[in-house]
Amino acid sequence: MTQHAQRPKSNRQTAAQKSGAKPFRKPWAMILLFIGPVMLFYCIFIIYPLLSTFYYSFHTIAPQAGQLVTKFVGLKNYETLVKGLFPFWKSTVGFKLNKTALKNLDAEGLSPHILEQLTPLLNRKFDDEQAFVEALEAQIGQASTTQYKARFLNHARLTKNTGDRIFRMAVHHTLIWGAVGPTLEMLVATILAFIVYFKVPFHRFYRAAWFAPMLIIGVIAGMIWKWIFNYDWGLLNVGLRAIGLEDLAINWLGRRDTPLWVVIFVHFWNTFGFSFVLILAGLTQVDQEVVESAYIDGANHLQVCRRILLPLLLPVLKTVLILSFMGKMRAFHIVWVVTQGGPMHFSETVATYVQKRAFGWGTVDLGYPTAIAVFWFGIVIIGVSLIDRWLKSRIAKYGV
Structure with missing residues (x-):
């Protein structure tokens, strides 16, 4: 008669049997109590809107007789998008x-x-x-x-x-922003974090001052800078005229070559404090013995930054760069407050274009803007993947 081998009992089960206690079981009720609300929130406010957006991108959504009527159109919205994006179509x-x-x-x-x-x-x-x-x-x-x-x-x-000039301008502006904005933000935030890390005079004041703009709501920050850049009575032009630089007192928000850079600057001013804090937190996690050993070996501040701190900061810099890139690619509120994409769409972004196509131009169709949102979501995912892959190889090079 064949006897089946029994799986050996764990030490916890053996101890429970000896003591007469019940076998250990995972407290599923307690686990669900803690995880359930979070998962419910995630499904309602993240998963459901994402799936709904993807679903409605294959439909036309237009008001008829006081209610929204949805009609399946297949890939028509995406065909319109491609034709609008490429001028040779x-x-x-x-x-x-x-x-x-x-x-x-x-x-x-x-x-x-x-x-x-x-x-x-x-x-x-x-x-x-x-x-x-x-x-x-x-x-x-x-x-x-x-x-x-x-x-x-x-x-x-x-x-x-069939090319949509405004849509192409919006994509072009947003791609410029996605390339320039994160690079500038990471560079400035890293330099400022090093200044505080090395405890220059008044470094505590600098730490608070450089993070303070992050505490201002984006809409309020946009309104403040819109007043500052006003051509007639804005603080910037008034100051330039006062010191005799009237030629530089231009219409910052009314020209074709400056509005985009104005909103890029305002958004940078409002958000770089977050990157600054992340990088500074990464610096505080560096083993001080490594830094002190470098100084003992004769390294100066610049060499310590370049040879030790920056390589060890690469994982943090990757996170900063990805978060900054995602924020720039969907920038809306500051652009809307400062320029609303104008003048003549010279500061239009994909987010403001989608808002106008959906609610502002009387086009009465939410399907096409939804398709643009899905398309741009894919572009952002591709961009994040490329950044992650590019930096991952450099992180592996330094073994951090």
């Missing part, structure tokens, strides 16, 4: 036979008799292909129309560039 807007079209048909060897029959259609515009084909059949017959249909459609087709 053209679409058919109608058909018209002009003299150039007839001349090209004649050069291709079309019968002069047929060309003469087409004269009544000269310079007549047809909105769609079916109407144009029916007019051809009425003039030259169904057989000739079927035989030469491809030629007629090719030479009579009217196309236009």
Whole structure:
């Protein structure tokens, strides 16, 4: 008779049996009590909106008879997005036979008799292909129309560039922001964190002063800087005029080349304190014995920063760079308060463009802006992955 080997009992179970106590069981009720509310919050406010946004990106959502009507359109919203993003994409807007079209048909060897029959259609515009084909059949017959249909459609087709200039500007501006903003923020925050770390005179004051802008709500910060950059009575231009630099007192928010850089600066001023604190916290975790050993070996401050502190800070810098990049790619409130994407869309971002397409321009369709949001979410994920992969190799190089 075969006997099955029994799994050895754990020390905890053996001790429980000897003492007469019940076997240990995980307190699932207590675990659910702590994790349940967090998971519920995450599902309601993160997972559900994300899935809903993805779902509605394949629909048109328009108000009809006082209520929102949703209609499935497949990939139409994404097709419109791609056509709007790439200026070389053209679409058919109608058909018209002009003299150039007839001349090209004649050069291709079309019968002069047929060309003469087409004269009544000269310079007549047809909105769609079916109407144009029916007019051809009425003039030259169904057989000739079927035989030469491809030629007629090719030479009579009217196309236009479907590129959405405003959308392209918004994408261009946001990509510039996503490249310049995080780099500038990480560079400045790192330098300031080193200043506080080495305890220069008044370093406690600097630590509080540099973090203070982070405590100001973005909308309030935008309003303050909008007043400062005002052309007529703004503090900046008043100060420039007072010291005789009137040529530099320009309309910062009304030109085509400065509004984008103004909102980038305001957003940087309002958010760099967070990066500063993260980097400073990373510096405080560095083993002081390593730093002191470097000084004993004759290293100066610059060498300590470059050879010891920066390599050890790479994991923190990666986190700072990713968080900053994500914040810049979805920047909205400061842009909206300072410029609203103007003037003439010269500071437009993807977030402000989506808001205007959804609620501000009377386009009455939430499906297309939702598709843009899903598309941009994918772009941000790709950007974060590239940053993570790029920095991970450098972190592995230093073994931190």
